[in-house]
Amino acid sequence: MTTTPHDPHDLAIAATGLRKSFGDQTVLDGIDLHVPAGTIFSLLGPNGAGKTTAVGILSTLLSADGGTARIAGHDLATRAQAVRAAIGVTGQFSAVDGLITGEENMLLMADLHHLPRAEGRRVTAELLERFDLTEAAKKPASTYSGGMKRRLDIAMTLVGDPRIIFLDEPTTGLDPRSRHTMWQIIRELVSGGTTVFLTTQYLEEADQLADRIAVLHGGRIVAEGTAEELKRLVPGGHVRLRFSDPAAYERAATALRETQRHDDALTLQIPSDGSQRELRAVLDWLDAAGVEADELSVHTPDLDDVFFALTGNHPVTAQATVPAPATTPAEETAR
Numbered sequence: 001m002t003t004t005p006h007d008p009h010d011l012a013i014a015a016t017g018l019r020k021s022f023g024d025q026t027v028l029d030g031i032d033l034h035v036p037a038g039t040i041f042s043l044l045g046p047n048g049a050g051k052t053t054a055v056g057i058l059s060t061l062l063s064a065d066g067g068t069a070r071i072a073g074h075d076l077a078t079r080a081q082a083v084r085a086a087i088g089v090t091g092q093f094s095a096v097d098g099l100i101t102g103e104e105n106m107l108l109m110a111d112l113h114h115l116p117r118a119e120g121r122r123v124t125a126e127l128l129e130r131f132d133l134t135e136a137a138k139k140p141a142s143t144y145s146g147g148m149k150r151r152l153d154i155a156m157t158l159v160g161d162p163r164i165i166f167l168d169e170p171t172t173g174l175d176p177r178s179r180h181t182m183w184q185i186i187r188e189l190v191s192g193g194t195t196v197f198l199t200t201q202y203l204e205e206a207d208q209l210a211d212r213i214a215v216l217h218g219g220r221i222v223a224e225g226t227a228e229e230l231k232r233l234v235p236g237g238h239v240r241l242r243f244s245d246p247a248a249y250e251r252a253a254t255a256l257r258e259t260q261r262h263d264d265a266l267t268l269q270i271p272s273d274g275s276q277r278e279l280r281a282v283l284d285w286l287d288a289a290g291v292e293a294d295e296l297s298v299h300t301p302d303l304d305d306v307f308f309a310l311t312g313n314h315p316v317t318a319q320a321t322v323p324a325p326a327t328t329p330a331e332e333t334a335r
């Protein structure tokens, strides 16, 4: 049997039409989320977009006003207990108690999960070691740095061996080194088969980690796709051709349309979404003109461009799909 990304049996998270308002403020205005098991999904949005609200609903901490969701195959509305057993949540609702040590926090978690004492100690020692907290284990958690607290928080979540982890802005406020450590931890979680639902306001983080990204804005998912697909949604992508032979440069500049010339550097810039089809069109044009470039490079806009284009004053409603085919030389001559 072939499976599609939306095969419900393959999805760790499948939500349809989720709605939530606080008073007369609509925070989620009908959002759909589909997260295949064993992948990292990032919900990206500016402050106040509703990311924490979405995590709250999917992790049973908040009730939705409308919509349905299945988490690890369990219906959120009717099987909340089973959902809770399958997930872990860390982030803005940190469970770390600063008054007790890191180790005591972990043992408390093991008790909550009804692990036998010896098993609780074993799991605690193993996770503290894995998250580089063994040395600090006997110190009160209030003395930990921001990065250490986040690591402890994730370690505590893993005591219950969840299949799905919700990480709500896991690196907000961390320095670059701690942020990279956290990224490594997240990658390792996924390589072990865990599904990660990550919220972030950092585009770079989504770009680095996520298999798929959804941009939340104005209560709706305004775009969804891989980082590369999202980057293709905004203008600014181009193909750059560099020549060393001025005659070849001139021939190419004449043969290709819509090019921007940089005579000093002998480079031509052609607007392009970077898709295979558009690249082939450029190459066909060059072949037809009998010119060869010394170097061809594709430049796609970064996620910052996408984010501002999608969450600016003119929201774009789009599903990331490869844009309309470019005109090929054959089609052009046929006109």
Ligand SMILES: Nc1ncnc2c1ncn2[C@@H]1O[C@H](COP(=O)(O)OP(=O)(O)OP(=O)(O)O)[C@@H](O)[C@H]1O
Pocket: 022, 027, 045, 046, 047, 048, 049, 050, 051, 052, 053, 054, 201
């Ligand atoms: N319990 C609540 N009561 C009233 N309003 C709420 C409540 N929880 C959230 N909100 C409002 O809902 C909106 C979305 O909040 P939410 O925390 O989900 O956003 P967010 O995307 O996580 O933002 P941030 O990045 O700042 O954490 C905000 O305007 C917030 O003030």
